[in-house]
Amino acid sequence: MPETERIRVPMKEQIAALLRNTLHELIAQGAIPEYDLETISVSVPARKEFGDFSTNVAMIMASQAKKKPRDIAQTIQERMARLSDVFDRVDIAGPGFINFTVSPLMWVRVLNTILEKKDRFGTSAFGRGKKVQVEFVSANPTGPLHVGHGRGAAVGDTLARILKAAGFKVESEYYINDVGNQMNILGLSVLSRYREIFGKDSSFPENGYKGDYIRKIAQSLSEARGDELLCREESDAVTACREFASDFILNGIKEDLALFNVHFDQWFSEAALYRDHKVEHTLDFLKERGLSYEAEGALWFRTTGFGDEKDRVLRKQDGSLTYFAPDIAYHQDKLERGFKQIIDVWGADHHGYVPRMKAAIEALGADKDCFHALLIQLVSLVREGQPVSMSTRSGEFVTLREIIDEVGKDVCRYFFMMRRSDAQLVFDLDLAKKKSEENPVYYIQYAHARICSILRNAAEQGLSPEPSLLEEDALSTGDDLDLIKMIAGYPDVVVSSAADLEPHRISFYLLELATAFHRFYNRNRVISDDGRVTMARLILVVAVKQVLANALSLMGIEAPESM
RNA sequence: GCGCCUGUAGCUCAGUUGGAUAGAGCAACGGACUUCUAAUCCGUAGGCCAGAGGUUCGAAUCCUCUCAGGCGCGCCA
Structure with missing residues (x-):
């Protein structure tokens, strides 16, 4: 490797490559035992006096070949130490670690790399152009994004950017659940508020969405369409309300995400799955392969054949499909689009859903390891030391927009990333606003x-x-x-x-x-x-x-x- | 009852495929601005890595069990 090329690679990789070459020669000479060179590990030692990098290969080889670790280490050390333009020192320490101290000149040259690569420093070919999809947020268009969605948005968007930097070909996607009962309830809720505006009697649906935003949507609808929906048939009126509300809310979601510096490559509509007959196609696919069966008046998917604890219903007794059915079709579509890795960012409360999705992926003929559900734990807000109560049902939830407006986009994004995704997060609003x-x-x-x-x-x-x-x-x-x-x-x-x-x-x-x-x-x-x-x-x-x-x-x- | 996640300093959390004497921030205490932004820095103190076994040269990390907290176990989405 020419010198100018060598400095483009991360230092740790350079050291690993040099070590690998050396081991290869030594093995060929029979000086040290056979070893799979792909698996060698070079790490940064915990303590500074152990040098810049360290490897434990000698100990691993020793335990496999039943030799003394320090003897093997010494053979490797002597050979590596010859690379005096790279290393200041190569030491053996403890039970058989080999510690490398890289020469200051080598380190200083990294500066040239950084100044040369500028905003591309940190990018690499690690992902080898592998096609990866990250799907996140995917909140139902039945209400504005709340704080929990915000964490998913920050994590998903950052992950997509990281994967891109690491050399994957990444597409980010938002799945719009614009089909299903919740959309009808949305339509009914808006229609009820719409009637209210015109002084008509309106019974608010039992499971209706109670948030103030429904009133705003109804207001906006009344301004756009006047009272014309009052004399329509109920079902037509609901449909009109539903479509208006869905567009209205989705536009709001897009605005919020743009403010949050989150951008999607694709917006994928569930309705489009039905329109393009993809759900049918998937159900046929499963049936043809004997992966589904009728029982108790319902259609079942034999997920137990793929490690799930029980079979799952695809079509209910009443003839309608479960949420799972289009979801399988959706993931089949993802696979057909050629993604080698599919990452779904979900709320942790959906973790029970993971085994059946993995089962579905496998049933569709893909390796189940190409699917990853990244589970995002709960966010709770704290103000003045007191928890801020949130409940979607009552319509009293704190929206993402409110938090962005209060503490700013940057602080908000950082706070959502301060913890591992699978750990609960306490968002301290007072700390978030402190400029110290x-x-x-x-x-x-x-x-x-x-x-x-x-x-x-x-x-x-x-x-x-x-x-x-x-x-x-x-x-x-x-x-x-x-x-x-x-x-x-x-x-x-x-x-x-x-x-x-x-x-x-x-x-x-x-x-x-x-x-x-x-x-x-x-x-x-x-x-x-x-x-x-x-x-x-x-x-x-x-x-x-x-x-x-x-x-x-x-x-x-x-x-x-x-x- | 079964499954998943979590348990590390007083508090909030890191800990890179098992590595060497377990780290950081906050809070506490003591210091540093005539000096490129003190929205900063330095120092002190703080630990049975929930507990008990096991695996091996070596465990916060892997396995088993127990305890504690959260979540899930629908022909809801």
Whole structure:
């Protein structure tokens, strides 16, 4: 690999590649036992004195070959240590770890890579262009998005961006449940409020949607259509109300998401599944393969054949379909569109639904591992130390829009990503509004703004960072190197959060990077009397600024020039 | 009753396919602005990783059981 190519790859991968080459040679020579080189692991040690990278291969080989780990380690160490342009030291430690200390020059060169790749630093070919779909939010168009949807939106959108950065071909999609009983109830609810406006007697449906937004929709409908629906047949009027309301709400949802910096590649309508006969097609598909059967007046799907605990109903006794039936058709359509990996972001309360969906995927002829349900746990709001009560049924829920308006889009997105998806989240509205060190969003954005400020000051003095003037030995202090190592690790963070579908890791990384920068800032001067160091550090902070901006952009958060 | 998730510092949480002496933020205490933004930094203190067994060179991480909390177990969506 030519030198210029080598520095484009994350440092950890470079080390792993060098190690793999060395092991390959040593195995060929019979110096060490046979080993599957694809599975070797290089990690960053917990403690700084153990160097920059570490591998446990010697111990693993030893246990398989019944040899002494340290003997194997020594053979590997001697060979690796010859790569003196890469490593300052190669040590054996503890039970048989091999620890690598990468030379400062190698680290400093990472800065060139960052400045060269700019907003593409952190992207990689990890996903090999594999076609992946992330479906999220997918809230019924029966009401505005609430806080829980917001978390799904933030997580789903960030995950899609991460996967894209990691080299997958990603499509994000919103599934619109615009069919079904809930839509009729929506129509009835609106019709009732519509009649109210014209002073007509109207009994509000029992399970109707009680929120104020229904009144607004009815008002808007009355302005658009006058009283013409009053004399229509009930069913026609309901249909008209339903369609009007559905469009109205969906437009609101789209506006909210746009405000939240969430964008979808596809909006997929459930109604379109029926219109295109895809549900029929899927039911036929299952029937032809003997995967469904009639019993007790209903049509059943034999999901138990694929690991589900009981068979599931597709068509009810009353002849109507369950929610599951179109959902299978929908996923069959996803498979037909060529997605190799299908990721559904769901509320955690749907987790009981996962086994049957996996069963369906398998029944449709795909590998069940190509389907992932990412379960998002509950969000609860706290204000002044007190829980904010929320209940969809009573119509007293806090909307996503209200939270965005109150605390801002950036804070909101970050807070939704502060926890692992499968952990419950307490959203502290008072903390979210604090503009201080306690609020991680400002802490991180402040780091970016501080760097911009330094660069403005430098510009006033006629100094501008010029990568070709970077003198590698000018960044020799531990603080400089610590910061470089921190940003050099960014591509690994992106890859690992993509591989494990754990977008929250970006938010933790950002916090660590901001901390590292603030520490650096307080202990070192960027602009000083020393021209060489000044130039080198200007380049360093430009690189840090770039990585902060890149990571923030993955989260859909702004990187302000000043605060 | 069965299944899924969670249990790590006083609080909120990280912990990268099992790695070395378990980390961060907040809260507490003590320090740092004549210096590129103090929306910042440094230091101190804080732990039986819920508990008990097991697997191995090595466990917060994997297996079994117990306890505690949340959720699910519909011909609802």
